[in-house]
Amino acid sequence: MSEMPEDIVRLVLKSLEECLTEDEQKHIDEWLQANPGRVEEMQQLKRYAAAGRDIRTFRQINIDDAWKRIDWQTEKAPGWKRRRMAPYWWSAAAVVVLVIVGVLFMNRPKEPVSTTLIASSAGFKPGSQKATWELPGGKLIELEEDGVRLLTGEDGSVLGRDSANTLIVGKGRKGEVEQSVIRVPQGGEYGVVLADGTKVWINSESELSFPSAFEGKDRVVELKGEAYFDVVKDAGHPFIVKTGETAIRVLGTSFNICGYAEDGYQQTTLVSGSVEVDYRGKQYRLTPGEQLEVREEGGEPEIRKVDVRLYTSWKDGMFRFLDMPLDELTVKLKRWYDVNFVFENEACKAYRFSGAVRKDVDFNEFIQLVETTTNVKFEIDGDNIVIKEK
Numbered sequence: 001m002s003e004m005p006e007d008i009v010r011l012v013l014k015s016l017e018e019c020l021t022e023d024e025q026k027h028i029d030e031w032l033q034a035n036p037g038r039v040e041e042m043q044q045l046k047r048y049a050a051a052g053r054d055i056r057t058f059r060q061i062n063i064d065d066a067w068k069r070i071d072w073q074t075e076k077a078p079g080w081k082r083r084r085m086a087p088y089w090w091s092a093a094a095v096v097v098l099v100i101v102g103v104l105f106m107n108r109p110k111e112p113v114s115t116t117l118i119a120s121s122a123g124f125k126p127g128s129q130k131a132t133w134e135l136p137g138g139k140l141i142e143l144e145e146d147g148v149r150l151l152t153g154e155d156g157s158v159l160g161r162d163s164a165n166t167l168i169v170g171k172g173r174k175g176e177v178e179q180s181v182i183r184v185p186q187g188g189e190y191g192v193v194l195a196d197g198t199k200v201w202i203n204s205e206s207e208l209s210f211p212s213a214f215e216g217k218d219r220v221v222e223l224k225g226e227a228y229f230d231v232v233k234d235a236g237h238p239f240i241v242k243t244g245e246t247a248i249r250v251l252g253t254s255f256n257i258c259g260y261a262e263d264g265y266q267q268t269t270l271v272s273g274s275v276e277v278d279y280r281g282k283q284y285r286l287t288p289g290e291q292l293e294v295r296e297e298g299g300e301p302e303i304r305k306v307d308v309r310l311y312t313s314w315k316d317g318m319f320r321f322l323d324m325p326l327d328e329l330t331v332k333l334k335r336w337y338d339v340n341f342v343f344e345n346e347a348c349k350a351y352r353f354s355g356a357v358r359k360d361v362d363f364n365e366f367i368q369l370v371e372t373t374t375n376v377k378f379e380i381d382g383d384n385i386v387i388k389e390k
Contacts, residue, residue, distance in 0.1 A: 004041060004042075005031070007027070008027075008028065008031055008042075011024050011027065011028055012028070012042055015028075028042075124337050124338075124339055124362075124363035124364070125337070125362075125363065126336065126337065126359060126360050126361065126362070126363070127186075127187040127188055127189060127204060127335075127336045127337065127338070127359070128145055128187070128188060128189075129145040129146070129165035129188065129189055129190055130142075130143065130144075130145060130184070130185065130187075130188040130189075130190065131143040131167070131182050131183060131184045131185075131188060131190035131202070132182070132183045132185075133151070133160075133167060133180060133181075133182050133183075134180060134181045134182075134183065135153070135159065135178075135180050136178040136179065136180060139154075143162050143167055143182075143190060144162060145165060146164070146165065147162045147163070147165075148162070148163055148164075149161070149162050151167075158170050159212075165189075165190060165191060166190070166191035166192065166193060167182060167190065167191070167192045167193070168192075168193045169192065169193060169194055169195050169210070169212065170195070170212070171195055171213060176212070176213075177211045177212055177213050177215055178211065178212045179209055179210070179211055179212075180209070180210065180211075180212065181207055181208065181209045181210075182202065182207065182208050182210075183206075183207040184202045184203065184204060184205070184206050184207065184225075185204070185205065186204050186205050186334070186335055186338050187204060187335070187336060187337065187338035188204055189201070189202065189203060189204060189315075190202050192208065192210070194210055194214075194221070195210075195211070195212065195213045195214055196214050196219060196232050196234065196237075196239075197232040198219075198229065198230065198231045198232045198239065199229075199230040200221075200227050200228070200229050200230075201227060201228040201315035202225070202226075202227045203225060203226035203227060203228075203258075203314060203315075203335070204225075204226075204335035204336055205225055205260065205335050206223070206224060206225025206226050206227060206260075207223075207224045207225060208221060208222070208223055208224075208227060209221060209222040209223075210222075214237065217236075217237060217238075218237060218238050218239075218240050219234070219237050219238065219239045219240065220240045220242065221239075221240075221241055221242070222241070222242045222243070223241055223242070223243050223257055223259065224243070224259070224261070225258075225259065225260050226256070226257065226258040226259070226260065226314075227256070227257055228254070228255070228256045228257075228312055228314075228315045229241065229250075229253075229254065229255055229256075229257070230254045231250050231251075231252050231253055231254070231273075232252060233251055233252025234251065234252065235251055235252075238250065238251055239251070239252075241257060243257060243259045243266060244259065244266070245279060245280055245294075246259070246266060246268075246277060246278065246279050246294060247277070247278040248268055248275050248276070248277050248278075249275065249276045249277075249278065250273065250274070250275045250276075251273070251274075252273060253270065253271075253272055253273020253274060253275055254270075254271040254272045254273065255268060255269060255270045255271055255273075255275055255286075256268070256269040256271070256308075256311050256312045256315075257269075258311065262331070263331065264295065264296040264297070265293055265294060265295050265296060266293070266294045267291055267292070267293050267294075267311065268286065268291065268292045269290075269291040269306060269308055269311040269312065270286040270287065270288055270289070270290055270291070270308075271288060271308050271312060272288050273288070274286065274287065274288075277292050277301075279294055279301055284301055284303060286303065288308075289305055289306065289308060290303055290304065290305060290306070291303070291304055291305075291306045291308075291311065307322070310322055313356075314359070317358060317359045317360065318356060318357070318358060318359060319332070319355075319356065319357045319358075319359055319366075320355075320356045321353055321354055321355055321356075322354050323352045323353075323354055324352060324353055324354070325349060325350060325351070325352055326343075326348060326349055326350075326351045326352070326353065326370075326374070326376065326387065327343065327349035327350075329353055329370075330387070333363075333366070336359065337363045337366075339363070339385055340383060340384045340385065341384065341385050341386075341387060342381070342384045342385070342386050342387070343386075343387050344386060344387060344388040344389065345389070347389060348376055348387045348388065348389055351374040351375060351376055352374070353370055353373060353374060354373075355369060355373070357369065375389060375390050376388060376389055376390065377389075377390050
């Protein structure tokens with residue numbers, strides 16, 4: 001499918017959910033009339049988008065059904081070939097249409113796109129669903145992509161279940177609360193359903209520490225890196241996420257926290273509900289669509305209105321960027337594709353990129369898009385990818 005104007009893409013996708021205004025429909029009609037061959041392009045976009053919309057997502061996981069599914073699987077006789085489970089949130093990304101909305105912030109290059117990287121990038125693959133669960137005492141359990149199995153302790157007790165790229169934590173025994181940690185490496189993602197039913201998406205190079213059961217007044221977890229939370233509402237037991245000097249307090253809501261130490265900042269982005277962020281003894285309350293950013297170098301935290309999709313679409317299998325400097329963009333690509341970038345000079349870092357790209361695309365496709373819409377090129381030098389001006 002050839003490149004489609006951003007405004008047409010937006011209107012076509014809107015038409016799947018709601019009626020277009022008279023002017024919006026007229027705009028699409030005029031675009032189609034200018035080239036009759038565009039009708040098939042539009043229909044293809046609709047088919048892909050509708051398919052992605054209909055696939056079940058992680059948010060819709062029925063925990064009880066997931067447990068029953070594993071019970072059914074594990075009751076089968078030895079040697080029975082287990083059916084691979086489709087990941088709930090990741091499967092949608094495989095069919096969502098690749099909508100490129102790269103915006104030219106610098107001059108479009110006059111020379112052909114570099115082929116140095118194209119010929120050598122076969123080893124750079126997108127990330128996958130993988131994580132390690134560290135239990136009390138140091139025992140490690142590798143969580144498998146598309147795995148379906150019971151996870152048991154040394155005494156045979158059920159600690160949790162691994163199903164559809166999601167760790168479903170067991171309820172735990174009353175009075176026997178223990179802390180464990182799930183770690184997601186570079187080039188990975190994984191989901192967790194905590195003992196209270198709260199769902200968490202954990203991004204690459206991140207870890208979440210949580211109890212086997214929530215007892216007492218507060219439900220407390222600790223995060224390093226980035227995760228998206230969909231918290232089960234419980235007015236009597238606030239949910240608290242601790243990240244360094246910050247504590248995010250909620251009753252029931254959806255929000256994203258990005259706080260990698262190397263980034264030098266922490267962002268809390270609220271999708272729905274309400275959260276209160278405690279930073280160095282001062283409280284900041286957010287409303288949906290707001291983001292609070294805390295910078296490592298100091299200064300007052302900043303609250304601003306944002307497009308939450310730019311900060312949450314990673315969990316739905318999409319990269320979305322808006323006017324992002326390449327030095328920030330490459331950090332995100334490094335975490336997902338497990339590659340290292342080196343800038344030839346400081347000027348290269350300042351080039352900016354905007355676009356929406358599926359996370360399962362080949363690394364080379366992504367790089368070609370960046371090369372096409374900025375004045376840089378990518379070349380392989382040993383274990384590094386060097387970014388140079390054209």
